[in-house]
Amino acid sequence: MKQMQKKKKFTLIEVVIVIVILVTLASIATPMYMNYVSKANIGAAQSQVELLADAVQGYRTDNKQYPSEDSGLEALVENVDDLETWNGPYIEGSIPKDPWGNDYIYRLDEDGRSFEIISLGADGEEGGEGEDADISSRE
Numbered sequence: 001m002k003q004m005q006k007k008k009k010f011t012l013i014e015v016v017i018v019i020v021i022l023v024t025l026a027s028i029a030t031p032m033y034m035n036y037v038s039k040a041n042i043g044a045a046q047s048q049v050e051l052l053a054d055a056v057q058g059y060r061t062d063n064k065q066y067p068s069e070d071s072g073l074e075a076l077v078e079n080v081d082d083l084e085t086w087n088g089p090y091i092e093g094s095i096p097k098d099p100w101g102n103d104y105i106y107r108l109d110e111d112g113r114s115f116e117i118i119s120l121g122a123d124g125e126e127g128g129e130g131e132d133a134d135i136s137s138r139e
Contacts (some may be wrong), residue, residue, distance in 0.1 A: 056090075076089060100121070121133050
């Protein structure tokens with residue numbers, strides 16, 4: 001009767017083999033997952049830059065000029081320059097941060113005829129490659 005009540009137990013070798021298999025699967029899946037996350041962040045930043053650029057164009061249509069660099073993108077959600085022709089907000093809510101948590105950069109050319117909106121990428125610094133590359137409204 002005691003032999004029937006005997007429970008099967010896993011040996012240490014069986015447990016180690018299962019752990020090795022799980023670690024191997026994780027080491028294969030993690031880089032693939034991170035690659036998808038990286039591509040998703042880049043795509044999200046490109047979309048946000050385009051939306052912000054469209055909002056700046058809407059601002060220009062109403063006010064016959066682009067926001068000044070001092071006013072920046074904040075001029076899309078608030079009438080910071082007290083313009084009578086301001087018909088915003090030009091985007092819903094507040095100015096978003098890029099997917100890496102950094103502020104978008106707004107630059108106005110010296111002649112005031114064109115602008116650029118930039119995300120500095122994952123590293124938050126100018127230049128870079130891959131996920132660290134800058135994303136611009138001029139590209």
